Amino acid sequence: MKRRHFLNMLGYASAGLALPFPKLALADGFVPYTGELLVTIQANGGWDVSSFCDPKINTESTILNNWANGMTANDLPKAGNIPYAPFANNASLFERFSNSMLVINGVDMQTNAHGTGRTHTWSGRTARGYPSLTALFAYEKAPQLPVSYLNFGGYAETARLIRFSRIDKVGELRRILEPNITGSAAKIRNYYSKNDLNDIITAQQERLARIKSDTSLLPRQKFAMESYYEARPNVDALEHFASVIPGDSDIESSKSLSQAQMAVLGFKAGVTCAADVELGGFDTHTNHDSLQEPALSSVSETIEYLWDYAEAQGVADRLTVIVGSDFARTPYYNNSDGKNHWPIGSYLIMKKNASWANRVIGTTDEYQNALALNPQTLKADGGAGSAILHPMHIHSALRNELGLSTNGFQFSNPEEFDFFNPNLG
Amino acid sequence: MSNVALAQALEMSCPxxxxxxxxxxxxxxxxKSISKYTTPLTDASVQFEIESQNTPMVFNAEFAITIAGDKQLRISLDNPSGSGNQNSRRVYIDKFSLKSPDSSTVISLEGEDLITAGGVAVDHDGSTAGGTNNDNDVITWAFSSGYLEIPVSLVQPGIYQITIHAYGNTLSDGISPLLSASINNLAPSSGSGGExxxxxxxxxxxxxxxxxxLAIDSEELEASYQVFVTTWQKRWESDADFNVQAxxxxxxxxxxxxxxNDDDLIxxxxxxxxxxxxxxxFxxxxxxxxx
Known part of the structure; x- marks a missing residue:
């Protein structure tokens, strides 16, 4: 009899939980992680960078942005060395964080399809099956952590390097982190004593060690068994995670902010080293201004909250944040006051007090077409070897900056752009 | 994470x-084929409903014993409490006897002589369960929790006859005490019927x-049985009350x-x-x- 049949037979099917079982690792002598941290903020749907970090005023023939009516290029606000669009809550974000921010504009995502755009933006390739930067980071930095890669949605291909932990509801998370706790806060009880639970887990580990040594197992079966075997001893580490999660009244009610909050708490507990935060609402084919404005505001709000909360929890100094989207939106409005898909987009890369911050690299023309960049100067000066930026260039440079190897996942780009050299650009 | 499965199992396994x-x-x-009173030591077991409330009644039953040897005769109160009225059910053992297949007496004992005859009366925490009681010159061993036990030597396999003279106190719910008598082996891996x-x-x-x-003699089944026995023995050693929510x-x-109801959890x-x-x-x- 199979598990679901058994549960149905007993009438208990609804008691089951619907979370996956990502790979966890041994927590013997669990030591909280204190190394580098990474968060990607994935603005799914295609953000309008011309109303954000690659601001575009109108031309004589074309209205690119309604907010730019009557403006000249000189009217565009600038935070440090970074111009930004006077739209949504951009001012707050750029004015506060320009010293921690590198803007890379003019990146050609080479697609107008959402799925391919996300794949390209977050893995550096248009083909499926390659790991997200987050997965690569978690795999190389701290695969032993119980929740090494925390994902709240968006692109999370792991290429079987590691498994991500998907969290949808914080309330459910608390229950999962402390599975042996029941009852109300006023009257907390266990299901079984800790000793009893440990005895059963120990016995089961011994059994799993026996059955996974079966030489007739298929590789996939072996991998799954190994993953489960390694995950079992993590109860203590996960309880440590639970211990840093505040009460329900202090959990952010906003979905976007709660993602950032949980990521930071995972960092603080030392059980997580990388996380994906997913934001939506950017696919504004109609009524662009009224819909893109709150979506971009949520980007700003989430980034600001992430840094503020990371600072408050003492992990900001170790954190790198990358913000991106499937692609961008057209440098003009359609007949429904919307903007359709446009492949030339941008990345924001943030790190506190980074020497390479407060810069804008990459250039687009007045109609948001990418201009080729000289890898020797990081300028659109037509020098030898100039090339249009693609996500692989960003990923290649990020891997170097973050200290990630490219073993098995090398890009084919002949040119390297050192975006993190503060003397270039 | 594996904790998801663990959370589900922790919540559901006991219910x-x-x-x-x-x-x-x-x-x-x-x-489908086992009683909640069958332990790794149980070789044979019978259960009586002690309906009498005032004077001893005679309860007879038979044990089928397949392997002779040194054993323990255990008499347990199977429903020591109920409906929140802790320890209100009570059993009074006037006397008991065990006869072998050839009708010879293996043991015959007055309840009050249990301890002096080498037996024990054990409650969940290892303390003595109950004590002697005198109701209108009927002297018994009365207990409201735990078990009485005394060594017996069974020299041959076959049908043994147990006879218990007892009466009891019910609760307000009218449910009588349930008394079980069992022949137990001395070790959990000795081929008992319970094993x-x-x-x-x-x-x-x-x-x-x-x-x-799995075959009945497979290593994997033996490993599971050892987990079972260890878990059961640790439960006894923990002095936990006779309740799943101890x-x-x-x-x-x-x-x-x-x-x-409370009786379900006893x-x-x-x-x-x-x-x-x-x-x-599992x-x-x-x-x-x-x-």
Whole structure:
């Protein structure tokens, strides 16, 4: 009899939980992680960078942005060395964080399809099956952590390097982190004593060690068994995670902010080293201004909250944040006051007090077409070897900056752009 | 994360066991061929409902013994409390006897002579269960929790006759005390009838939950049985009360749409607690989770 049949037979099917079982690792002598941290903020749907970090005023023939009516290029606000669009809550974000921010504009995502755009933006390739930067980071930095890669949605291909932990509801998370706790806060009880639970887990580990040594197992079966075997001893580490999660009244009610909050708490507990935060609402084919404005505001709000909360929890100094989207939106409005898909987009890369911050690299023309960049100067000066930026260039440079190897996942780009050299650009 | 499966199993394992054992035997889904009173030591067991409330009545039953040897005769109160009226049920043992297949007397003892004859009366925490009682010159051993036990030597296999003279106090719910008499082996892996029943149940659980067809003498089944025995022995050693919710460290809540009464949670042999932990063992097994 199979598990679901058994549960149905007993009438208990609804008691089951619907979370996956990502790979966890041994927590013997669990030591909280204190190394580098990474968060990607994935603005799914295609953000309008011309109303954000690659601001575009109108031309004589074309209205690119309604907010730019009557403006000249000189009217565009600038935070440090970074111009930004006077739209949504951009001012707050750029004015506060320009010293921690590198803007890379003019990146050609080479697609107008959402799925391919996300794949390209977050893995550096248009083909499926390659790991997200987050997965690569978690795999190389701290695969032993119980929740090494925390994902709240968006692109999370792991290429079987590691498994991500998907969290949808914080309330459910608390229950999962402390599975042996029941009852109300006023009257907390266990299901079984800790000793009893440990005895059963120990016995089961011994059994799993026996059955996974079966030489007739298929590789996939072996991998799954190994993953489960390694995950079992993590109860203590996960309880440590639970211990840093505040009460329900202090959990952010906003979905976007709660993602950032949980990521930071995972960092603080030392059980997580990388996380994906997913934001939506950017696919504004109609009524662009009224819909893109709150979506971009949520980007700003989430980034600001992430840094503020990371600072408050003492992990900001170790954190790198990358913000991106499937692609961008057209440098003009359609007949429904919307903007359709446009492949030339941008990345924001943030790190506190980074020497390479407060810069804008990459250039687009007045109609948001990418201009080729000289890898020797990081300028659109037509020098030898100039090339249009693609996500692989960003990923290649990020891997170097973050200290990630490219073993098995090398890009084919002949040119390297050192975006993190503060003397270039 | 594996904690998801663990959370589900922690919540459900005990209620599943309690619910199934509270069903009539023919209606059970899992424990179809075993009693919640059958332990690894049990070689043979019978149960009496002690209806008499004032004077001793005679209760007779037979044990089928397949392997002779040194054993223990144990008399246990199977429902020591109920409906929140802790320890209100009480049994008074006037005397008991055990006769061999050839009708010779193996043992015949007045209840009040239990201790002096080399027996014990044991409560959940190892203290003495009950004591002598005198009602209108009827002297008994009276106890409201735990068991009485005395060594017996059975020289031949066959049908043994147990006779108990006893009366009891019911609760306000009118449910009489349930008394079980069992012949126990001295070790849990000595081929007792209980060991065989438990191994068969474990084998069925391996099949039902994990899709494994194990021989009764397989190493894997023996490993599961040893987990079972160790769990059961630790339960006794912990001095836990005879209840699956013996402390704030234990919770066994009926799932939505179901209720447990106090008697459902009583566990005079610590077998419900043991089966619950084994259910946890099976419900978090890799092969149960990966269909």
């Amino acid at each position: 599943i066991v309690i619910t199934d054992f509270s069903r009539n035997t023919n209606d059970r889904k899992i424990f 065989i029943l438990i191994k068969n149940q474990l084998r069925e659980l391996h099949t039902t939950f994990l899709g494994e067809e 402390s704030s460290e234990e919770t066994c809540t009926a799932l939505e749409g179901m209720t447990f 566990d005079p042999q610590h077998m419900l607690a043991t089966w619950s932990r084994m259910m946890l063992f 419900m978090t097994d890799y092969r149960f989770l990966h269909e």
